[in-house]
């Protein structure tokens with residue numbers, strides 16, 4: 062770390078924010094609001110927003126990334142509400158026709174009954190996080206096992222006729238797929254029971270959508286910045302920091318950009334996705350991060366879900382239909398069912414397709430698990446074909462048209478994300494880490510007027526660093542604001 066050389070290729074500034082997703086933007090806006098301008102917000106890609114990613118389609122927009130703003134009483138929710146960006150429309154998820162493999166629609170009462178059972182089991186698990194001392198066998202288990210054992214206990218107790226029991230199992234299986242997608246985890250067995258209740262919902266409608274598009278809030282935030290401070294298309298390749306007991310350098314952090322430029326700063330806020338950090342922390346940081354941060358990055362979970370939009374130009378469904386959900390028979394014999402032979406292996410990881418608001422003929426499919434990885438390797442036309450066969454299979458109609466256009470997300474293969482969002486794993490419990498571990502600033506010590514002062518030199522922000530709102534945009538926003546305020550407190554306001 063030779064900081065003595067000073068040439069046109071190097072620059073000294075107050076603070077660098079890496080990543081212009083919602084957390085990085087929130088941090089930058091917080092600095093601007095305090096009239097602090099000695100910062101750079103550096104983004105690897107050619108656009109801001111990160112996992113908020115609205116793309117124009119026909120005369121409207123489609124969301125490749127974040128879909129909903131959960132609740133409206135978070136800081137971000139209130140801001141979006143004040144700016145008039147939120148739609149009055151409240152949408153649901155996983156609605157519409159629940160189709161069985163024989164083409165029949167599932168009985169609605171059974172769907173509600175099973176949804177309730179699953180909801181109750183999960184609500185029970187929420188209590189564990191708040192009662193650390195609770196003595197309960199399930200605390201040491203994982204969400205997948207707890208759900209399964211309690212659901213089968215319930216089935217046994219009900220002693221329903223076999224066809225009812227089978228139907229309930231099919232609905233339960235749909236719920237599992239839904240939860241795998243909702244939590245962006247490969248398997249519910251990876252989810253911690255102990256920490257399940259850490260996640261807190263924000264008051265207000267659970268599924269707010271934007272009047273125009275999600276990126277409208279991103280556009281607003283960018284507008285609040287001094288444009289010279291935002292640098293796009295510029296990957297950071299290395300973050301070198303001073304880990305000595307007493308800071309040696311005036312500027313204790315040096316970052317190297319892919320264009321070979323070097324920036325030295327008092328402090329760096331890193332908002333890269335947890336997926337990126339998992340993959341690159343050993344080469345990205347020099348020296349390595351302190352043990353707690355390293356362990357948190359290793360053990361917090363970061364999974365993959367993707368979205369598939371199918372545009373049919375004209376709807377082939379009735380106007381009142383909100384979506385198509387797929388229920389699979391579970392018995393082993395079904396795997397050899399010859400009718401299933403034509404189906405692509407990835408379709409079993411979909412929950413179904415929802416009709417998209419403001420687009421008359423677009424369906425949105427959510428996919429998790431292995432299927433989410435598989436579709437990243439397929440062409441759009443292959444996905445269209447596979448979906449055509451799937452819809453024809455469930456609706457028993459060989460005249461259903463194929464989509465004219467497919468748009469899918471590929472969050473796993475994007476090197477700057479490597480997945481979708483974070484979850485708290487069982488391994489976090491065992492190693493004693495949580496999003497708060499990652500949010501803890503890394504401090505340096507400096508002697509000033511014979512007094513030691515602690516200064517934050519590296520800080521993490523982003524959805525994976527919020528103890529209660531991980532996996533959300535409003536959580537990511539709060540972490541950016543919080544870390545920027547810590548910087549201001551130590552370097553500016555005193």
Ligand SMILES: *[C@@H]1O[C@H](CO)[C@@H](O)[C@H](O)[C@H]1NC(C)=O
Pocket residue numbers: 133134139142143265266
């Ligand atoms: C949140 O949404 C509800 C329902 O739409 C509304 O009544 C309330 O005023 C909103 N809250 C804020 C802070 O805007």
Ligand SMILES: *[C@@H]1O[C@H](CO)[C@@H](O)[C@H](O)[C@H]1NC(C)=O
Pocket residue numbers: 246247248251362363364486
């Ligand atoms: C889930 O857990 C298994 C076993 O520990 C692990 O191999 C896998 O990578 C985990 N998946 C995720 C997404 O964390």
Ligand SMILES: *[C@@H]1O[C@H](CO)[C@@H](O)[C@H](O)[C@H]1NC(C)=O
Pocket residue numbers: 377458459460461462
């Ligand atoms: C099958 O789908 C086609 C195209 O949407 C439609 O015209 C036809 O009525 C459907 N057939 C049945 C039996 O529902």
